[in-house]
Amino acid sequence: MLDISPAEWTAILLSLRVAVIATLVATPFGIALAWLLARKDFWGKSMLDAVVHLPLVLPPVVTGYLLLLTFGRRGLAGAFLADHLGIVFAFRWTGAALACGVMSFPLLVRPMRLSIEAIDRRLEQAAETLGAAPFKVFFTVTLPLALPGVLAGMVLGFAKAIGEFGATITFVSNIPGETQTISSAIYSLIQTPDGDTAAGRLVMISVGLAIGALIAAEWFARRATQRLHGN
Amino acid sequence: MLRVDVEKKLGEFSLSASFESEGRVTGLFGASGAGKSSLINMIAGLLRPDRGTIIIDGDVVDDTAAGIHVPTWRRRIGYVFQDARLFPHLNVAQNLDYGRRMNRLAADPAQHTRVVELLDIGALLDRRPGKLSGGERQRVALGRALLSKPRLLLLDEPLGALDEARKLEILPYLVRLRDEANVPMVYVSHDVAELRQLATQIVMLRQGRVTSFGGVKVLT
Numbered sequence: 333m334l335d336i337s338p339a340e341w342t343a344i345l346l347s348l349r350v351a352v353i354a355t356l357v358a359t360p361f362g363i364a365l366a367w368l369l370a371r372k373d374f375w376g377k378s379m380l381d382a383v384v385h386l387p388l389v390l391p392p393v394v395t396g397y398l399l400l401l402t403f404g405r406r407g408l409a410g411a412f413l414a415d416h417l418g419i420v421f422a423f424r425w426t427g428a429a430l431a432c433g434v435m436s437f438p439l440l441v442r443p444m445r446l447s448i449e450a451i452d453r454r455l456e457q458a459a460e461t462l463g464a465a466p467f468k469v470f471f472t473v474t475l476p477l478a479l480p481g482v483l484a485g486m487v488l489g490f491a492k493a494i495g496e497f498g499a500t501i502t503f504v505s506n507i508p509g510e511t512q513t514i515s516s517a518i519y520s521l522i523q524t525p526d527g528d529t530a531a532g533r534l535v536m537i538s539v540g541l542a543i544g545a546l547i548a549a550e551w552f553a554r555r556a557t558q559r560l561h562g563n
Numbered sequence: 564m565l566r567v568d569v570e571k572k573l574g575e576f577s578l579s580a581s582f583e584s585e586g587r588v589t590g591l592f593g594a595s596g597a598g599k600s601s602l603i604n605m606i607a608g609l610l611r612p613d614r615g616t617i618i619i620d621g622d623v624v625d626d627t628a629a630g631i632h633v634p635t636w637r638r639r640i641g642y643v644f645q646d647a648r649l650f651p652h653l654n655v656a657q658n659l660d661y662g663r664r665m666n667r668l669a670a671d672p673a674q675h676t677r678v679v680e681l682l683d684i685g686a687l688l689d690r691r692p693g694k695l696s697g698g699e700r701q702r703v704a705l706g707r708a709l710l711s712k713p714r715l716l717l718l719d720e721p722l723g724a725l726d727e728a729r730k731l732e733i734l735p736y737l738v739r740l741r742d743e744a745n746v747p748m749v750y751v752s753h754d755v756a757e758l759r760q761l762a763t764q765i766v767m768l769r770q771g772r773v774t775s776f777g778g779v780k781v782l783t
Contacts, residue, residue, distance in 0.1 A: 461642035462662035
């Protein structure tokens with residue numbers, strides 16, 4: 333049954349690479365944004381919040397198309413990055429990672445934000461009275477206390493990224509070995525005669541990954557409560 | 564030496580207090596709502612006065628006229644809160660060590676041993692704050708503040724959250740602290756008996772004003 337062909341392996345490994353890179357790159361931005369939304373009041377905050385959540389409610393094909401317009405070869409950001417930093421997104425696996433990162437960002441940020449909001453700010457005050465400068469307070473009190481939430485967000489973001497389909501295929505197409513992830517491979521296999529068994533295998537793998545991620549996220553969330561109560 | 568001369572409006576409440584204390588333990592006494600906590604938070608730098616000056620040990624930490632406001636973390640104070648506020652993700656030993664690390668002070672095993680013995684917390688070092696009793700937590704909080712080597716120790720009703728038995732358990736430690744630790748303290752309380760035992764000077768507050776100042780006898 334689990335006789336995975338080399339082509340399928342390629343898709344699985346590519347999916348993993350895309351999702352891992354997307355999650356790792358998105359995490360620092362996610363933490364910064366979660367902190368900003370949890371702690372600061374500023375003009376345009378609800379607007380920023382809405383923009384972050386947009387990929388969750390927009391049709392993925394729209395997000396993909398917008399990414400193509402912005403980060404494609406002739407897109408404003410795409411041309412700049414290609415000319416000055418040599419980073420090309422269009423029809424590359426890096427583009428798939430970008431699409432996955434954008435699509436999973438709201439799911440990644442949410443648990444981080446909730447865990448930062450749950451922190452007792454009086455603990456941060458106590459740290460200040462002990463001589464900790466604000467950035468030290470963040471790294472020695474805020475972040476460690478929020479860590480389970482940060483990990484939960486990373487796991488959820490990863491799970492979303494590994495299953496992303498619509499925006500990815502719109503932005504970087506479906507090129508085996510370069511941009512064909514598990515999802516787009518399943519899509520191609522379903523369209524091929526006799527592709528059913530192979531599609532079935534990939535479907536099972538993706539269900540397994542998703543369930544594993546949800547269990548892990550739940551576990552991290554439970555750790556978070558324990559941590560806040562100091563047991 | 565501590566010199567305070569501040570004004571602060573907090574909604575309907577206005578605080579205007581001025582005193583100067585050389586005492587080892589300056590007791591801030593008053594009913595709840597008299598402004599004790601606001602005053603101690605201003606000394607700590609957690610609250611900014613609208614007008615006035617605060618001078619700790621000859622060092623101006625607040626002077627609104629000159630635009631000086633030294634942030635809390637640079638004041639070199641220790642603060643013991645009513646609710647201890649130990650870091651739940653660190654064990655007792657790490658909590659005790661936190662201030663030293665943040666101030667980049669060299670390790671001082673002799674002082675560490677002295678404080679741990681003074682407060683009788685040697686047996687707790689490996690435990691997490693969640694596994695401590697209220698009294699133990701407060702002793703660790705005292706140790707944590709002391710080990711950051713403050714030049715002034717602020718205590719905001721440190722016994723306020725404890726029942727009678729626990730208060731009696733902690734009080735002797737505070738007396739030893741006063742006599743042996745060599746750090747001047749500001750002690751906020753609404754409990755006359757507590758202040759009689761501990762304080763050397765009293766600042767009496769009522770509705771945001773200092774009504775009397777002097778030795779412990781003003782408490783009668």
